[in-house]
Amino acid sequence: MAQAVVMPKPGNNVESCVLVSWKKRIGDQVEAGETLCEIETDKAVMAVDSAFSGSMLAQFFAEGEEVPVFTNIAAIGQPGEIVDALRPAGAPHESSSEPSAPPEVQSRESAHGPTSHVGVEYREPAISPRARRLADQNLVDVSTLAGSGPQGRIIERDVRAAVEQQQLMTPLAKRMVAQGGYDAPSHGTGPRGRILAADLAPSAAQTPEQQETDDYESIPVQGVRRVIAQRLLTSLQTTAQLTLTRSADAEALLTYRERLKASGEPLGLRDVTLGDLIHFVVSRVLKGHLDLNALFEEDIVHRFNSVNLAFAVDTPRGLIAPVVHSADSLSLSQISTECKRLTAACHDGTIAPADLSTGTFTVTNLGSLEIESFTPILNPPQVAILGVGGIFLKPVDEDGEVHFRKQMSLSLTFDHQAVDGAPAARFLQDLARGFAQVDLLLAV
Template sequence: MAEIVVMPKAGNSVESCIILEWTKQEGDSVQAGDILCEAETDKTTVSVESTASGTLLKQLYKIEDDVPVMLPLAVVGEPGEDISELLAGLGGTSEEGAVEESNAPAAVSAPVVEMTQSVQAVQTDSGTPSGFASPRARNLAAAKAVALDKITGTGPDGRIIERDVLAALDGMAALTPSAMEELIRTGKTAPSRGTGLGGRVLKSDLLDSSIEAPLQPAVSTVLNLDFPGEVEEIKVKGVRKITASRMLESLTQTAQLTMNTSADATRILALRKRLKESPESMGLQSITINDLVMLVTARTLKEFPEMNAHWLGDSIRVFKSIHLGCAVDTPRGLMVPVVRFADSLSLKEMGVETKRIFAKCMDGQAGPEDLTGGTFTLTNLGAMGIESFTPVLNKPEVGILGVCNIQPKPVMKGEDVVFIPHMGLSLTFDHQATDGAPAGRFLKALVANLVNIDLVLAL
């Protein structure tokens, strides 16, 4: 009897996976545990195993399709078995033999209904938010003043997920903050174009429904050129799509403030030089400036527990151990692997661990266990010559440290001015969770520890 293989749930926050490659083709023999396909989540690449043995009778999705988790992915059964009724129950027809392009079966057979209900029961029992819309979909809809009751869900059992809200936002006019608040308060529908700059919808536009589009200037001359020229449209998906959503969510749901300062880098540069020239047997030659800053940051955070915390809205979760995330630029996009118990590591151990998890990210092999659990994040743009920037919080963390480049800075020495290398530092923190003075004290202590890094390593 034919069995349905579903797209597994690879992590609590994963709503869908994009198929990168089918490793088994229709007609191939498969055993339970064999890899059917490779798929991409918002964090990493996963291998999807078959849960049944037999012959792969049908691939229900194509390469690059975005497949919601816990929905049918493939059909495995006996060679030549008639699966037309099963496919019809999944939303396709016996002639097509495939799930419709909507990626959401219109009608589901009894076994699939039971499977979906059991999955929902497990999610509810485990404390995962349930309902007609996912948490990320609700947050995005609230931030953009989109009425959820006007959106058709494409998630499991018709649930509204993030991509449904993004689809509804496509083509909407930009809203000013006051207009967005007015929409949320009154439930009105925004016009397709407002009277603000570039067609932005103002609050006054919502109070006066008679909005006329501004007159277009007359064109007196038509150039003999194709306008706007060659254009490439890139579909937003995978890591880029998730990163975009999380950055917007972070900026709209937290009170972010950034402080900038710099630290005398004389001793840290001298130490890095000595490490690079150390005997190979010591295993310290590959220690980087980033490793040194991460170590000092982890040890400084021990003195400032309010910065090593998560802001949960109605409570603040303070961690005793330091689990330090570090942003990494990978071929697939931004990833933030986590060095767990970073405060307990030696310099050598820190160097080994960062290289291990960075390599997994670059190879696309980082799993959820490598990318979750951070309590504070560090992002380093110094190698790109950045002198100062505004890091975006890795929500729900309270703080994120931006590391900038090292450059000479004029400093008064008595009546003389000397140029001393300084490392730029940019600290963003959530003003909901802590205030400027505590955050400033942490940054001041971090600067002192970087200046005296040799003493910190002696502890």
């Protein structure tokens, strides 16, 4: 008997994955453990391996399609087996454009519903004004509905049924969908599955039409890029974020980094980077400012005692922020090792969903690109993100004399909904002090 291959759920918050490519074709022999296809979540590309041996009998989705998790995507079994029972309801191979007959209608004359019309040219299945209004109010896409009224007209009950099926959605998300350009997932990440604006994905159907005449390239926004675009926009639209900027003395940091580089091979500390040091200091200073090591969700601020430190990694597919879990309990060396592992996985596209989740604070570092200061964008629901700029010589007043010292710029973006300006400024102050006294922190 044929077996179904289901779209896995690679992470708690994953609702659907893009089927990137099939590795087996229909008719191919498949061994258990062999890769059938690659899928992409909002965070990574991963392989789906076969749990069965047999022949690839059917593939229910084409490459590039987004498939809800737990949906059957393929069937494996003996050649000749019937696989219709495994075919998922919404699969595009089943044409949904054919009008379906109104349900359960019998007639004396024939098994028809309201009798078809002859002689007058009618439009395609229409929608009643009342149904139209209800659909507009509830942002129901009527093009997906099968009308149950006369001649397949979409009537109120059809829309009402769709509304009942419809997920909870925040007003902002509804507005975004209504304005077009976004598709709502079947379930949201908000309470009781409420769809948040952050859950929306840009519509795949939007393709510019002027490619032939203009000299530019059109790149569909998909996969990670799509998620990034959405997340960042949502961040700006749904939080009250602002950025504080100050400088921190980096002399001690640089001095210590030099010492590490000069340390002996056996210690294994020569590859500790300035970034690692920064992550270390942040993980320690945050312990005294838990209001910034927090998530803000639906009027509740969750403060975490442990620091799950996310850091931004620039990859060819876009920005990814892996998480160093419990960074505050790791040594500098351990943090350095973990950061290297995560960075490599991001670049390889093998990062595990678990390594991408549950960050409580994010650091993003543009120092190597000589940025003086910037306004990092929050990664909701986190309430703060630290942007680290370049290190520059700056004049400093020391006992009435001007000295030039190496200063590192710090840009802290925080959500004013959760944190006020003064505590954020104090955190930044402590952070600057921590950088200046990194050697002391190492002793704690």
